Amino acid sequence: MRGMDMPTAVRYLLESDAGLQVLGAAYIQHQCYHSNDAKNQVRALHGVLALVELFGSDNQEVQRYATGAVRNLIYENADNKAALIDAGGVLSLVNMLSKPDEELQKTITGVLWNLSSRDNLKEKLSKEALSELTEKVLVPLCSRLPLSPSERDVFYNTSGCLRNLSSVNERTRQKMRDMRGLVDSLVSYIQQEDKADDKGLENSLCVMRNLSYQLYAELPPSVRLRLEGPSRASASRESEAIGCFTMYNKKNNERNQNMFILSEVSRQPNGAEWLWHPNMVTLYKLVLQNSDCSSTSREAAVGALQNITAGEGRWAAVLSGVVLEQERLLPILLDLLDTNSASELRPLTGLLRNLARHSTNKDHIAKNMVNILVTKLPSDGLQKTPCSEVVVNICGALNHLVTCSSLAARDVSYFNGLPKLIGIKTSHDNSSGGLKAARAASTVLCNMFQYSKLHRDYKLKGFARRDFTDPTI
Known part of the structure; x- marks a missing residue:
């Protein structure tokens, strides 16, 4: 490739000689590994379309270098991703998925995963690539578990693409739930995977999480x-x-x-x-x-x-x-709960809120849960951690318990939850999240006051009726 330049490389892609096609694609792949200018130059020279046309080559080496060049071309380059889509690249890529070439499959699934990171491309990928990814890659791989290292890479890319697609909208979630073999394959992988740090396992769990979002509302009647x-x-x-x-x-x-x-x-x-x-x-x-x-x-x-x-x-x-x-x-x-990560606390406190709602033994749950939940509450509504969504979830869990259990209300008071709830209710920044947290805390306080046998305890701690009721919230 010494002495070559980008116009020459793109011209080589158009030659009928496979050796020149490989040389041109290899040069583009190499130059575009780090250079965004090179990526833009290829697009300006109409090299993206020329590479896509090489996907249909009968020469395996040409296909490998052409897809490898495209992988580098679209990395962190939205314009090249759009150019690949416009050139019919997605359908051309998925048509190659059935070829028994793991290196080629790894590159293709990597390109599709990269494309799926763009929200505006997810719908198109769902239409043009989802069924092929499932039928030609996911199901065959998960029918021969455990996988070899190279097969793991292919699964990692494929599950990463599915992870992105499963987050787009209800229509795509429904399509993925109904896709024959998709969920079964993910479950098989989760069941057999013994490496806790496996990235394919992480992706599979994320897809399962996304597909269970709004599940009951979206189920067929x-x-x-x-x-x-x-x-x-x-x-x-x-x-x-x-x-x-x-x-x-x-x-x-x-x-x-x-x-x-x-x-x-x-x-x-x-x-x-x-x-x-x-x-x-x-x-x-x-x-x-x-x-x-x-x-x-x-x-x-x-x-x-x-x-x-x-x-x-x-x-x-x-x-x-x-x-x-x-x-x-x-x-x-x-x-x-022993974390300050909002991304971990949001679903965790949401789950605890659900469990508190559905528990048939509120007293038993309260004995185990109230102290720890109260500890996680901020001292007032002006604190930024935990975030307001987490505070609302905690108050929701406490409220489900307090509504049906005087023991829960007693424990909230015993573990010094009253000053925190009153602080959240009265001291906040009037933001949407702050107001939601204030209303949630106010609801807990109101329901705590329904137990007249606890009024004496509240009074001894220095709290009066006005602390538990607030018509302005």
Whole structure:
């Protein structure tokens, strides 16, 4: 390549001789590794389209160098990504995925992952690459686990692309849930992966977290009916009113529900069913128990648990019971609160809020949870850490407990939660987050005051009725 320049390299791409095509692509790949000017020059010379046309070459070496050049061309260069899309590069790339060449697959999946980082390209990639990535790469790889080092690289790139696509919108989430073999393959990888620091594992957990986002609202009506059973309206005619978020209090309903849960657990899940299956709670627990797992993996596992326990539905309550009673995850979750990372605390406190809502034994949960939650609260609403969203979650969890448990209210007072809640309510910066936190704290205080037997204790600590009620919030 000595003495070559970029116009010559691009011209070589247009030659019929494979040796010259390789030489031109190799020069472009080399020059574009570090130089953004070289990347822009290739685009100006219409080299992107010439490289895309080489994707269809019968010569494997030409394909390798052409895709390698494109990989470097689009790295941190939005204009070249757009040029690749305009040249029909995505379809040309996915057409090569079925070739039995791991090096080529690694480069192609790396390019697709890079493209998927751009929000404005995710929709197009979902349409043009998702099914091929799943059928030609993901499913075949996960059918022959464990993987070789080079296969791991391909899986890492593929799962990274899926991770980006799963975050785009409801339409893409639905498409991915329905994609034959996609969820099954990710679960297989999570089940067999014994390296806690594996990046493919991290990506897989993040995809599972993203696909469980707003899960119950987005499920097909037939599936939702199977999980939720009778509607609230019909259920209320047959059972006691649902109070304090306890579900189906009568023995007959409990027996029917337990039989349904048993049938769901014993039945082998398929496809998207894994997202809400109780066995996934066990897998997420293993991740949380492994201190060698990355913080991102733990965050994803907690986020998935938060998603599948969210809302007032019956199945969210069922899975909350699995978390608390079957897997006994509460101590592990409370230990994870020992962090100042907002990205970790948001899903964690959200999950604890869900568990507090669905717990059928509020007194027991309160004994374990109240002290630690109160400790995480800031002294007032002006503190920046933890963030307002975390404060709202903590207050929400406390409120679910306090509403149904005088012991919870007593413990909030005993562990000096009153000054903090009053501080959050009265001292804030009038921002949207600050006002939400103030309202959440005010709700907890209002419900704490419902227990007249605790009024004397409140008074001894120096608090009066006005501290617990505030019509302006």
